Amino acid sequence: MRKEVRMGVGAGARIRIMELAVVFDGAGVLYAPFRIIKNIERGVTKRSRVSGITCTAHLERGAMAILKTRYEETLEKAEPSKKLSDVIREEKIEIKVVYKKKGVSDREVVEAILEDKDVKLKDVHETMSFLRKCDILPVVGVGVIMDLASKKTKYLIAGGINFFPGTQNLLKQLHEMGVAIFLASGDRIEKDEMAPYLPDMPPENIFGMMNPEGKCKLVRKLKEQYKVIMVGDDRNDYLAMREADIAVLSLQEEADRPGKIFEVADIRIKDIGEIKEIIEEIE
Structure with a gap:
């Protein structure tokens, strides 16, 4: 544990709950991720339990980017033979870099994606076809x-x-307790898409396609008003967890986590419901 975390119960705890904020990562924390990954060089498509962050971390100069678009509104309508890079240009789809190795710039990543000629829309349609067979939300x-x-x-x-x-x-319980709750995810989620499924979280508190630095900045900003708990599960949450007053590591999903994420964590959980117990014990 990197810092002393004092716990307790009583009237004082209830007062401080009104000044408490919990920032949740998305995949592996609030929800289970479903990933269909295609190895472009090998042409192999399969469901993977390994996160995109982990796959990226294994590359010496790797980067992961999300296309800021709704598949059914843009990509799904494109001809299978078209290059993904061409459709990105034509539809003016924004590219959001959500994780990258040290020394890699966002500009370098975007340029590489726009210059790539290997990925076709048929590859995108194939992976999405597999994904839609899973038990998932329409996001x-x-x-x-x-x-x-x-x-x-x-x-x-x-x-x-x-x-x-x-x-x-x-x-729902945290909302009733008066705790401010936030979602800070690297996934392609948007406020209006997620809000119907998160009725107890204000839409303005939902943030998607965030990189590690963005999560950290959000926690730092919230600390001006709240005592902040950051609940993360992987290396892209490290900066935000280090910045938070209390860092909670979720172990609900298997992952190849680096040692530093365990070192920065004050508390480890195996069920998201444990967060309520942690809050009730905060002194």
């Missing part, structure tokens, strides 16, 4: 993992989500 996204050493697309990812069993009940 899906498309991303790419780039190998900047070769300036090639290593993996194409179609991603979807479904809440862990205790998520919505927990958020």
Whole structure:
């Protein structure tokens, strides 16, 4: 544990709850991720339990980016033979870099994606077809993992989500307790898409396609008003967890986590419902 966390109960705890904020990562924390990954070089498509962040971390000069668009509104309508890079240009789709290795710039990632000629829309349609067979919410996204050493697309990812069993009940309980709750996710989620499924979280508190620095800045800003708990699960949450007053590491999903994420965590959980117990014990 990196800092002393004092726990207790009583009237004082209830007063401080009104000044408490909890920032949740998305995949692996509030919801289970469903990933269909295609290895572009090998032509192999399969469901993967390994996160895109982990796949990226294994590349010496890797980066992961999300296409800021709704598949059914743009990509789904494109001809299978078209290059993904051409459709991105034609539809003016914004590219959001959500994770990258040290020394890699956002500009370098975007340029590599726009110059790539290997990924076709048929690849996107294939991964999305597999994904839609899963038990997921109608909130899906498309991303790419780039190998900047070769300036090639290593993996194409179609991603979807479904809440862990205790998520919505927990958020309802925290809302009733007066705790401010936020979602800070690297996934392709938008406020109007997610709000119907998160009735106890104000839409303005929902943030998607955030990179590690963005999550950290959000926590730092909230600390001006609240005592902040950051609940993360992987290396892209490290900066925000280090910045938070209390860092909670979610182990609900298997992942190849670096040692530093365990070192920065004050508390580890295996069920999202444990957050309520942690809050009730805060002195």
